[in-house]
Amino acid sequence: MKFAASLAAAAAAMMMCATVSAAGMPPQIPHPIDAYKITDANNPCVMCHGDQSKIGQAKVAGQPSAMPADHFVKGQKKADPMHNNCTMCHQLKK
Ligand code: HEC
Numbered sequence: 001m002k003f004a005a006s007l008a009a010a011a012a013a014m015m016m017c018a019t020v021s022a023a024g025m026p027p028q029i030p031h032p033i034d035a036y037k038i039t040d041a042n043n044p045c046v047m048c049h050g051d052q053s054k055i056g057q058a059k060v061a062g063q064p065s066a067m068p069a070d071h072f073v074k075g076q077k078k079a080d081p082m083h084n085n086c087t088m089c090h091q092l093k094k
């Protein structure tokens with residue numbers, strides 16, 4: 001059940017990604033991510049990219065920008081199910 005739900009979310013997110021990429025491409029990931037294992041229950045990326053007080057602020061070199069507001073579960077330091085699987089949209093910079 002839970003698996004089916006995340007598959008549905010993944011499919012929806014992929015569609016969203018295809019629609020959205022024409023307008024604003026997801027920025028590429030400039031650092032290694034091998035150490036960050038994303039699960040439904042825990043997303044280590046949000047630890048660094050989940051500071052909601054920084055949403056929309058200009059990028060500061062060397063510091064993680066906050067995810068856009070549409071990535072969050074409203075009011076929580078947490079990605080919504082559509083955005084939890086970061087690497088579905090954000091590619092690793094080569
Ligand atoms: C330990 C903190 C940390 C974690 C965990 C982390 N990042 Fe980052 N991330 C950074 C920093 C710092 C930068 C900015 C690097 C720079 O400016 O050169 C960055 C940059 C980025 C960027 C480019 C936009 C920006 O903010 O500059 C993306 C996209 C990104 N990270 C995605 C991810 C994803 C996806 C994960 C999880 C797989 C993740 N990050 C985990 C610290 C982190």
Ligand code: HEC
Binds near residue numbers: 020045071089
């Ligand atoms: C459905 C596709 C999708 C998923 C999944 C996704 N993102 Fe994004 N993300 C985007 C797009 C598109 C943008 C560019 C938004 C814009 O230009 O306004 C973006 C922008 C960002 C930015 C840059 C914000 C800024 O102000 O420059 C960060 C950081 C980021 N995402 C982190 C993450 C992290 C961390 C995850 C996983 C928790 C994630 N994203 C999951 C599509 C996605």
